[in-house]
Amino acid sequence: MEIYWLLGIPLAGGVFLALWGSRRNAPEINALFSLLTLLAAAALTMRIIAEGPMTVGGEGWFFIDPFNVFLVALTAFVAFTTALFSRPYMRIEKEHGRLNDQRLRLYHSSYQIFIAAMLLALTTNNMGILWVSMEAATLATVLLVSLYRTPASLEAAWKYFILCGVGIAQALFGTILLYFAAEKVLGSGGTALLWTHLNGVKAQLEPTVLQLAFVFLLVGYGTKVGLAPLHNWLPDAHAEGPTPVSAVLSGLLLNVALYAVMRSKVLVDGALGNEGDNSMAGNLMMGFGLLSVVVAAFLIKRQTDVKRMFAYSSIEHMGLVTFAFGMGGPVASFAGLLHMTMHSLTKSAIFFAVGHATQSAGTQLMEGIRGLIKTNPTIGWGLMLGTVAILGVPPFGVFASEFLIITTAMHEHPWATPFLLTALGVAFASIFGKVQPMVFGETTLPRLPYQPALTPVFIHLGLVLMLGLFIPPYLAAWYRQAAHMLGG
């Protein structure tokens, strides 16, 4: 039952805000719908914790297990805090004349539909509907990336649409191949693409077809995860869109795309019958993941735009998670899930702080942002702590998950550790070196004339800190169950 609320609320929110979104209190309505979605997600999570995995509706249209319910909770939570952040933020953008009521209506409506599409992607049991909702999530955000209508933002949105469109067309072909293999075992019709059905018969699926299907699915959804060398759209879309959009793209959409890859991986591993060390899907993911980490780390060094730099950092972290899931096994999968959570929370917090920093400096170029700690201490501290957290400094949670990933890599795939450590080191040096003067340097910047909306930043960072110091036993048990779902 909760599932219908979960999907219905943001969808209703999207329609409502499309019709009445130019009212003055639209940002509050947006936050209210996000809060209701979060409550529905919480109710669903409680039920899954109490009752275990379940399918809902008809022949099992929705499937919820510990793996996706954890992403549902995370998505609803970050969507809510982002809505809180965007309320004052977008109002200021409007006062600066970068947006008008019309565009804000588009923004609020698309925001809700985007959340609905991601939640549908996470909860659906049908691999075809998963594809449909991933594409819907892209479409909902294309016009958000170009919201400012600057030449650069239009170019970024076009690139986003075409590259993700082509990518996702590959995923559609992968889905067709999957159906082709499934139909032989399960018979044709609507149930042959249901993940639970497929999972039941995965050992009988034609291995060669599944292998080919996985390559297409990985390339297709991998484009949306931002895996190198398919990552070109990501920095542009993150840098040119409004900051709340950057936060949800980076913190949520990438996770959802990776979720789609993982669901496919479980099937392929089952069909090929080689889980663990010589899993073809796992090796491919490790390769793409490692390449993304290295490429992103070295590109971070060359960035001048602060949002672009943190976009590359997202590629790096998604690469790390992909690598961890590629290794497989209980510890690596656990670490991957933990890292996904930490990255979502930390990166969205950083984008919130960066958003206000760029508003006060009037530029996204890092050389224009100086000495935040003197003029706007809360923004400065938010940015500094967020940066320290994302770079994996203890005691923040990112340290715990990175430590687990690297120690597992040392143990199982020692050849990969030098690459990982070098990349993390380079990323650390470049990001820290660039953020330090932004926070502590000499400044002529004026103080922000209004109160920045930084409560979400400190809530997120507080959670990351807490999880770094102490993971409550029920949460750990939950992650372990989820890791088990991934075949760990």
Next chain:
Amino acid sequence: MFLAYHLQVVNLLAALLLLISFAMLSQRRITGLVTLFAWQGAALSLSTAIVAWSTGQHHLYYSAALTFILKVLAMPWYFYRLVKKLNVDRDVEPMINIPTTMLIGIALVIFAFNLALPISQMSGTVTRSTLGIAMASVLLAFLMMITRSKAIPQVIGFLAMENGLFFAATSASYGMPLVVEMGVALDVLVGVFVLGIFFFQIRETFDSLDLKHMEKLKEK
């Protein structure tokens, strides 16, 4: 014998589909491209209907009707209107000259047939021999997207790719489950309308739909 006759028609339509893909590669005018796209949709829809009739897969009728309404009527109409409103129908020079593009196209077709061979051998459908053609038209559409610098041809290339994928689904496994096909069609429809809005934005900002103006965002 009865079945074989229908199959021949399907094969003929498949060949037409491939020919149209090549014609699209060589077409310089945008309205011409839209017309070809409509014909490709018609061939796809007709062949899907024939497969539905000859194999008794009733859900394929819906899929054929959906293709007809969307890809033969709605989208071409919308594109004609866009082209007229935006006033962009001039001859365009592709980035690689047309004979070279054609040669690359032929190579792609051979590659596609080789790629499709193992899958079509495993398939139990009567239409499996057309899988290679479906793959080829996907790759040709992809080639068109790469070689065109204008926004509308790129989008038509994208939609032609979608056509190829649908054809692949029909020939390998008699289409996808209906709910998925409806979802995909909805996405494509929404996508085209989003792009319509988007074109006007691009036009307003750049005063042209040429994507050569949009090459500023690069790594220095």
